Amino acid sequence: MKISFIGGGNMARAIIGGLKQKGYSMATISVIELDAAKREQLTEEFGIHATEHLPSVANADIIVLAVKPQQLRDLAIFLASFLNQQLVISIAAGIPCAALSRWLNGYRAIVRAMPNTPAQIQVGISGLYAADGVSIEQREQADLLLSAAGSTLWVDDEQKIDAVTAISGSGPAYVFYFIEALEQAALELGFAPYQARALSLQTFLGASKLASQSDAPAATLRAQVTSKGGTTERAILSMEQAGIKQAIIQAAQAAAKRARELGEQLGKD
Numbered sequence: 001m002k003i004s005f006i007g008g009g010n011m012a013r014a015i016i017g018g019l020k021q022k023g024y025s026m027a028t029i030s031v032i033e034l035d036a037a038k039r040e041q042l043t044e045e046f047g048i049h050a051t052e053h054l055p056s057v058a059n060a061d062i063i064v065l066a067v068k069p070q071q072l073r074d075l076a077i078f079l080a081s082f083l084n085q086q087l088v089i090s091i092a093a094g095i096p097c098a099a100l101s102r103w104l105n106g107y108r109a110i111v112r113a114m115p116n117t118p119a120q121i122q123v124g125i126s127g128l129y130a131a132d133g134v135s136i137e138q139r140e141q142a143d144l145l146l147s148a149a150g151s152t153l154w155v156d157d158e159q160k161i162d163a164v165t166a167i168s169g170s171g172p173a174y175v176f177y178f179i180e181a182l183e184q185a186a187l188e189l190g191f192a193p194y195q196a197r198a199l200s201l202q203t204f205l206g207a208s209k210l211a212s213q214s215d216a217p218a219a220t221l222r223a224q225v226t227s228k229g230g231t232t233e234r235a236i237l238s239m240e241q242a243g244i245k246q247a248i249i250q251a252a253q254a255a256a257k258r259a260r261e262l263g264e265q266l267g268k269d
């Protein structure tokens, strides 16, 4: 499978990183990126072909659209004339298949995907939705590509991709935010930066691994840490009083709303 990424930014790099780790031949991957410095960096880091010339997509089996949602319309209109049989995978937040198909002059072999940055170490998760012009073989190709970067979750309702965006697409940033906060707390409790980082990171890693290897729900695992009248109880009470859980739920809802807004604003033309 020849894969062309259009846009060589954060997310394209993450997916390509995952593919490389998985053992994909880097000779089958190319990136179309306008910025010369980024092209050079991509070639240096992954040994892939990077070019600014869009017509090279004509030879690809899969085209991954990895530009910002605001850049997608102009790109798609230009891309339309170079499409023949390729599968188009868009990872742009919010933009519906219908808008993309319109910009692509009615082209319908489109999968909408929402990966996340842990793809680069193959522990990502991608939500996927196939528009009605996607063949079974192309669906399998999309799954193969994104499962090289972690897990895949197919949805039948395209709106669910906005919800995936709010949970796992943006989600790594929520987790990093919590790590930052815990690290800062450790610094304020007197640890050196390397110690604060170790305590915070290993706690996240350990708790995530434990949760993923246990049948118990997160609330039960939390209860197992929380001794009656102890320290955790005091900390959780403090978080409850500050409305942390509700704030996280509201944050994810705000992200989903923003994805819908992006689709409505950018997809209407």
Ligand SMILES: NC(=O)C1=CN([C@@H]2O[C@H](COP(=O)(O)OP(=O)(O)OC[C@H]3O[C@@H](n4cnc5c(N)ncnc54)[C@H](OP(=O)(O)O)[C@@H]3O)[C@@H](O)[C@H]2O)C=CC1
Binding pocket: 006, 007, 008, 009, 010, 011, 012, 032, 033, 034, 035, 038, 065, 066, 067, 068, 069, 071, 075, 091, 092, 093, 114, 115, 116, 117, 169, 170
């Ligand atoms: N970052 C993330 O965690 C995730 C991002 N996404 C989605 O992935 C997409 C890319 O995000 P991200 O990688 O963070 O964004 P970046 O801005 O890092 O990457 C996009 C790249 O595409 C380049 N570009 C713009 N227009 C063109 C064009 N016509 N031809 C070739 N290259 C072009 C940009 O250049 P320039 O900067 O000069 O404009 C930039 O280098 C977005 O649509 C986002 O919604 C999805 C899941 C997770």
Ligand SMILES: O=C(O)[C@@H]1CCC=N1
Binding pocket: 093, 165, 169, 170
């Ligand atoms: O912040 C964003 O819009 C993109 C989509 C999901 C993660 N990053």
